[in-house]
Amino acid sequence: MEKIKCIIVDDEPLAISLLGSYVRKVPFLELVFSVENPISALEYIQNHPSDLIFLDIQMPELTGINFMKILGDSKKYILTTAYSEYALEGYEHNIIDYLLKPVSFERFYKSAIKAKQRLMTVENKAGTYFFVKCSGQQHRINFVDILYVESIKDYVNIRTETQEYIVLDTLKSMENQLPESSFARIHKSFIVNLDRIKSIGARNVTLLSDQEIPMGESYRAGFLQRLK
Structure with missing residues (x-):
């Protein structure tokens, strides 16, 4: 498959900077958009192709959970959060993984591999x-x-x-x-x-x-x- 087109949505600039640096280190990932405002992210997603969204759960304008409810199952998500209690709530939705802040590169890479395998599974849905x-x-x-x-x-x-x-x-x-x-x-x-x-x-x-x-x-x- 081609590179996985990634979007980062997080209200913390430092978190965006860190995740963006991690994405650029992984050969099969491509960062196409990052933003602090989830409303702007929704507008972008409606008009541009993307495969994977790194999504913060706790944001003032719109929570990550409500963000996923708006988009539905059309996208794949990796949730990022500083609060472990939100992880299981996230698994009620169609997500790939969650990352607990502060995120290490090792943990990020494991999540990226999981995303690659899941997206390959989607491509292989007509397979065996x-x-x-x-x-x-x-x-x-x-x-x-x-x-x-x-x-x-x-x-x-x-x-x-x-x-x-x-x-x-x-x-x-x-x-x-x-x-x-x-x-x-x-x-x-x-x-x-x-x-x-x-x-x-x-x-x-x-x-x-x-x-x-x-x-x-x-x-x-x-x-x-x-x-x-």
Whole structure:
């Protein structure tokens, strides 16, 4: 892939300067815009291409959380914050990582690698696999091997016939990474592989592995319509 086009949004000039210097040290990143005012950032993003936003959570004009709510899932984010308690709130949105200030280059680089892998996964969405970080390692998972994905608080469990991968991520983020042609969300806590379905009951789906997955009432009509 080409260089990842980055934007930095932070109300602290020193933070912008530090993150900008870090971006320039990483060969696969390109800084295209940085600004202290999040409103100006929104205007820029609407008119210019970008891939990744380094976003401060605590800003006076507009918080980072509300900033993401305005843009939705169209962009990828790495959150920056001086307050660790905001990290889990950020994971409710479609973000890649968070950086706790003051940010070291080592920690920044790890986050950049994670962003590169996530964006490569998006490019490969029509392909056959993706990578996830589990137990300190990057694991390649073939889409065809996945039985289901389950949300467990701030994590997701990606279940195959032989293994499970507990990943710090959201079900919404997983839904965006998996190919729509093969996967469907059938419950607020479950995504299933359509190719692994054995039968469909009134309130659940049975997979070829004989595991039963609950079907949420609000998802049922849309799911059955898809199967037609």
